[in-house]
Amino acid sequence: MAIESSVLDGVLVVRMRGDLDHHAVERIRDEIERELRATGYRALVLSFRDIDFMDSSGLGLILGRYRSVTQHGGRLALCEVGEPLRRLFELSGILKIVSVYESEEAAIRAVKEA
Amino acid sequence: MDRDKSMPAAGNYMRLQFPSRSENESLARVAVAAFAAQLDPTLEQLTELKTAVSEAVTNAIIHGYEDGEGEVRISCSLHEGAIEIVVEDDGRGIEDIDLARQPMYTSRPDLERSGMGLTIMESFVDELAIDSAPGRGTRVRMRKHIAPVMAQ
Numbered sequence: 001m002a003i004e005s006s007v008l009d010g011v012l013v014v015r016m017r018g019d020l021d022h023h024a025v026e027r028i029r030d031e032i033e034r035e036l037r038a039t040g041y042r043a044l045v046l047s048f049r050d051i052d053f054m055d056s057s058g059l060g061l062i063l064g065r066y067r068s069v070t071q072h073g074g075r076l077a078l079c080e081v082g083e084p085l086r087r088l089f090e091l092s093g094i095l096k097i098v099s100v101y102e103s104e105e106a107a108i109r110a111v112k113e114a
Numbered sequence: 115m116d117r118d119k120s121m122p123a124a125g126n127y128m129r130l131q132f133p134s135r136s137e138n139e140s141l142a143r144v145a146v147a148a149f150a151a152q153l154d155p156t157l158e159q160l161t162e163l164k165t166a167v168s169e170a171v172t173n174a175i176i177h178g179y180e181d182g183e184g185e186v187r188i189s190c191s192l193h194e195g196a197i198e199i200v201v202e203d204d205g206r207g208i209e210d211i212d213l214a215r216q217p218m219y220t221s222r223p224d225l226e227r228s229g230m231g232l233t234i235m236e237s238f239v240d241e242l243a244i245d246s247a248p249g250r251g252t253r254v255r256m257r258k259h260i261a262p263v264m265a266q
């Protein structure tokens with residue numbers, strides 16, 4: 001698991017790569033939180049483009065970041081969720097809480113408007 | 115490579131045991147997926163199997179052995195187009211299995227768990243049976259139908 005983050009117009013964009021399981025989440029959670037703190041928890045986009053596998057640990061990561069961002073009045077959006085992950089997203093009910101966008105640009109636009 | 119698809123792989127089995135370290139979660143998924151490949155699963159079925167195994171193994175590691183390291187054991191067997199997977203730990207066990215199976219129930223919200231693991235397993239396999247004894251351990255048995263049943 002590797003993550004690559006950048007800040008675009010005050011929006012923290014985190015691209016994750018590999019398998020998003022318990023092992024991976026334990027390694028990247030603090031790193032994402034650190035970057036959120038540095039950018040004032042304003043807006044976070046999580047990109048799933050390069051995620052090949054995800055289980056409930058990934059759901060926990062999303063919900064946890066949703067909590068920390070919204071607690072600070074910020075916004076979260078997800079993007080590029082591939083076919084293998086779709087059923088997990090639907091099953092979990094997470095789509096009722098967080099929006100998923102087709103592209104990173106659309107997700108960035110969505111968290112900036114508000 | 116050309117396999118004779120008229121030969122059902124029934125009777126074949128595989129066992130795996132490892133310490134409850136999180137780096138072994140991917141090993142467990144990959145091993146079970148490779149074993150299941152004999153039944154010619156679709157990509158979707160493979161994803162479902164890997165996810166269910168990942169949930170069971172993660173539960174053994176974070177809940178079963180929450181106070182330290184122990185052994186996780188997996189056994190897989192093939193039965194006429196179906197795969198059976200058993201994931202076992204000798205950890206703390208589950209006091210109330212019905213409660214544990216409820217969607218969104220988690221005993222560890224502090225670890226950012228969301229209580230969806232057993233619900234995911236239930237929906238990704240055809241049968242899910244849980245045996246557990248507090249203080250002794252947990253045994254999760256899953257069965258998933260993969261290939262059409264072939265005439266002998």
Ligand SMILES: Nc1ncnc2c1ncn2[C@@H]1O[C@H](COP(=O)(O)OP(=O)(O)OP(=O)(O)O)[C@@H](O)[C@H]1O
Nearest residue numbers: 056173177178214220221227228229230231232252
């Ligand atoms: N192998 C196990 N040993 C001990 N307790 C377990 C085991 N598996 C599950 N449990 C108990 O059952 C509960 C529900 O499990 P489930 O996998 O559905 O949710 P979770 O692991 O808490 O969260 P998530 O899977 O969404 O990360 C757990 O919180 C835990 O209390």
Ligand SMILES: [Mg+2]
Nearest residue numbers: 169173231232
């Ligand atoms: Mg779980």
